[in-house]
Amino acid sequence: MVQLGHCLLKKYYNAHTVIRFAMGGCANRPYFRIVAAQNKRARDGKHLEQIGCYDPLPNDHNERIVGVNFERLKYWIANGAHLTKPVEKLLGLSGFLPLHPMTITNAERVRKAQAQQAERAAQEEASPARNE
Helix, strand or coil: CCCCCHHHHHHHHCCCEEEEEEEEEECCEEEEEEEEEECCCCCCCCCCEEEEEEECCCCCCCCCEEEECHHHHHHHHHCCCEECHHHHHHHHHHCCCCCCHHHHHHHHHHHHHHHHHHHHHHHHHHHHHHHC
C-alpha cells in the first residue's frame, strides 16, 4: 500500500485539516487525544500533531482532566483547520471559544427536568400528609 504524504493527500483527495478526538485507552476506560489530522485519515490513524488530551471519566474529585496547547491550537485554526463539534463543545466549556448552542440548550433542558422532579417530590411529600 502506498502512503500519501500531506501535500499529495491534500492535492489529490481534496482533504483539509481538522482538529478532532483520537480515541485511546482500553475497555471501559476511554481516553482521547486532541489531534490535528487530515479529514480523510482514520479516526485513530496517522495525525499531523497532537494538540492536547482529554480524560472523560471523572477522577476522585469529580473533575474531568483536559490539557490543551492553546498556542498550537491557534496556529492550526489560523492555517484553516476545521473543528469537529465535540472539540468545539469542549473548547467552549474551557473558555477558548464561545459556548456551543447545543451546550446551552442541553443545560436548559436539564435544569427544566430537575425543576419538574423537585415539584413532583414536593407534591408527593405534601399529599401523604393530607391523607393522614
